[in-house]
Every structure is written in C-alpha cells, then in structure tokens.
Amino acid sequence: MILQSIKSEWLKTKHSIATWLCLIGGTFIPLIFLIGMLKDHRTIDMYQGELNAWTYYFFQVWQYMQVFLLPMGLILATSLITQVEYRNNTWKTVHTTPQSYTAIFVAKFIVLLGMTGLFFLYFNATWYLSAAIPSLIFAGHFPPVDFPWNQFLTSNGKILLTCLPVLALQFLLSLHFKNFLVSIGIGLLLVVGSLILTGQWEYAYTIPYSYPALTMMGDAAQLEKIHIYAWCLGYFIVFLTFGYVLYVTRKAKG
C-alpha cells in the first residue's frame, strides 16, 4: 500500500509550482556561473591551488546556494507540496481512501525527500555542465583533472543532512497549519535569525536552521567537535516524530 500511496502523492506534484521551483532553484546558480564563464571565456582550469579544480568549483557554486537560497527553497517547496491538500480542500478525500494515516504521512514525506533529491540532481547536473561546457568550447576537452567522486558524493550527502531539520520542521508546520503564511513566516524567521547568529553566537549550532550556513561558513574542526551532523539527525528525528504524533492525533481530518 505504501508504494501506491507514494505513487499517488508523486502524481500530485505533476504540473505543480513546486516542480518548477525545484527545477529553476536547482539550476539557477550553476547557470549564472555558466553564463559568466562563457562570457569571460574561462574554464575551471583557472582554479589552481591545494584543492582539486572540481572541488574548488563545487564549493564556490554551492556557497551561494547553501547559505540562503537552499533553506528558502526548502521552505517554499515544503509548503507548496504539503499544503496541496489544504489549497484544494482535498484532505477529506485523502482521509477517506483505504490508506492508513501512517502511510499517508510517510508517503508525503518521501515525496518531499524525492523532490529535494531531484533538486540536488538538477543542481549537480547543471553544475557539471557549467564546468564541462566552457572547457569543451574554450579548451577543446573535458577538464583534465580527475573528478573527485568520493568527495563529491560525501559533500552532497552532508549538505542533504543539514537540510533534514529544515525539511522536518517545515513539514510539521505545513501539515498542521492551514494558513501557509504561518509555515513560511516561521521558516523565514528561523533562517534569517540563524544567519544573523551564525558567526556571532557560539551556540548558534543549537538553531535547527543554522546548519546549511554553518557548514559553509563555520570552522570545520569546531563543527566536528560539536558533532554537527548528529545535531542535524537529532532535530530531524524529533521534528518528524512530533509531526507524526500531531498528524495522527488530529481530531478533524477534513
């Protein structure tokens, strides 16, 4: 049944603004870089130093995305995807289908993760092309340095991990509050608040929305010491569990 639930939830994202947001949000920054490189006749070979050119370019593009655009995109996409039932007055239909409440909750969250995965896919694909195309045009070959697969996948995984608390709390808020302004408003406040406090307050890592910015701007040794990824997972589990309990025990279901 869970597969049917996921399939039906995925169909709801068809032609939706969330799908476009995911596509545009994922490709926007790499496309800007691509245009810049084409305009200036540059390739990633210009990045010389300790880091592999691919790795350097990867972090350079990600830094614009990770600090603000990524959390904001997650907030908007979560609200758009989760609130589809409130917007269309369809909770009553969802809750009169032969699915358990757990299946509905899990399916909705998996679709959300799927859309986030798609966002990462769009970003990485466009990022790769933004490096490869200028090299092919101006140097006549792919970038000559080895592609750091291991580092590439690990970095993507870590960034995804920092997104989980945002996803889980936004999911909870979007499921619970009919008015989308509540979830978006709270999300925006938390993003801006954590941006202000990151770098100024030594305990900024206790704010669940600070992790994308912290991992980009913070001191790597310090982050390791405070087990930042454990914090991410902890918040994620707490928010998701709390969201589930709130959803299942809700008295009016449509």
Next chain:
Amino acid sequence: MSAPENCIVTENLTHRFGSNELVVQDVNLVIPRASIYGFLGPNGAGKTTTLRLILGLLQKQQGKIYIKGMPLHKHRTLLMRSIGNLIESPSIYAHLSATENVRIQQILFGTNRKRIQQVLQLVGLEKTGSKPAGKFSLGMKQRLGIAIALLHSPEILILDEPTNGLDPNGMIEIRELLLRLHKENGMTILVSSHLLAEIEKLATHVGVIHNGILRFQGSTTELADLQRHQKGTLIATDNITLSKQIFDEQGISYHIAENVFHVSVENIQRVVELNRTLNERGVGVFKIEAQKHDIETIFMELIK
C-alpha cells in the same frame, strides 16, 4: 457470514464543537442495505457533521458507528474500500486534469485503469482532455467529484448536498444517475440535502434532523403514514380557553401551535358542525383551513 441487513448504523452518536456547542445529539441512524436514504434538515442542522463522523473525518466523541456490521474505528481502512463519498464542495486538485484527478484515486484503490474513462464518461467529462480541473465550472467540478466517488464501484455512496450549485438540468442528471446506480447495482446511497423536493423524488428512506436531533426516521411509506396521521383542520378562534373546553366536550383531539388549533377532524360536514357549535357558544372563528399534508408540511412540523 451473511451481510447485515443495515448498511450503516449509529448508536447515540453525539458530537460537540468546543465544550458547549452540541451539534449532534444521540443520533441513531439506521440505513438499510440497498436503500436511498435521504438525510434531510435545514442548514446547520447537523447533517454534514453526522456524515463526517460516519466517514471518520471527525474523531468520534460519544456513541458508536457501524458500517456493514463492523465498528468504523477498528476497520476504517477496510471499510473505506466500500465507500464512495462527496462531502460539501468538490474536493479536487485544481492543477491536474480530470483524468489525473481520477488516476490518483485509481492508484489508491487499485482498480482497473480502464475504469477512469468509464466513470468520466458516466458523468460526461470524458472530453475535457488536459484542461486543469481548476478551470471547470462548479457543475463540472461536482460531476468530477461524483466520478471520483464512483471509481471503485463502492457498495455505499455518501453524498452531502450533491446538487449544490447545479442548474436544474444538472440536478436532474445527478438524480437520474443516482437512481440508476441504485437500481442497477443495488448501491446503498446516503444523500443529505436541505432541498425537500430533491429527496422526495429520490429516497426510499428518510431521516430528518434538526438542531442535531433526529426528528424522524423511516421508510417513505412510514412517512406517508405520518402524513395520514397529520391530516386534520387548522382552526383559529378568539377564545382559546372556551374552544379547548368545546373540543374536549366533543371528544376531538387537538394541539395548539402559535394560537392555531390543529384538530383531528377532516370530514367537511363535521367541520361545518364544529364551526356552528363554536359560534353558538360565542366563540369567534377567524380561520378554518384544511391542514396540508404534503411532505413539506410534515418536514416543517418536524423541524419546528
């Protein structure tokens, strides 16, 4: 195990909004299998709340709900396979086409994919193509809602005001469709409405709810019996006390509503004699009227 005779049964169903607002009070619905049960009541009477409770959309506070003999709270997901519903306004995804809207349900109910076109044809929406359902007229949305409710060929159909927002032609179409489903498939249909005429043309059984209390429940034959019992004459006089005394002396049963006597006399000759007696005893009679005994009068009496 044979199927129970009654498809939906509620026992002392009671629901409050907040701590005080009692919206449904000790409602004991008995909806026989293969019946069309017209659930009547004015706006705000408690119809939608009762239907939402039956569908598990509201958490039950007091009472019991049985569907096909099984308690709803224990077998919700199983029972939902047997129920199609349309509660209040149509519930559809505005950014998806009619086919995609039905497809979502088809995936969940695991029905044959061909069924999507069948139900769309049934409600006349098979040619809407990729047009988003948000751009449909209210009538089309309502018909799409009915198509979704019918997709899995449910044994029970629960419809809340299904003709709301439809033009007279649309209302007739929906009525004919429901009658056909009942006749051909033996479907049990629970349909709420505040439109008495609509229910009168459709239902085999009727329940009347007002202020959260079930005022009447039974077959349309039982309702006709009630109509017969309600036959009589309305008499308004200028002396209530003396009139009561005269009716008592004559052995005529009566009740008073808004200073008008409803007397159990309908024979014209007998009414003339009664009028004469009242006049002779000095009682002025300023209204004599045969009591209407159509369903509308009964309905108004029930919700008084």
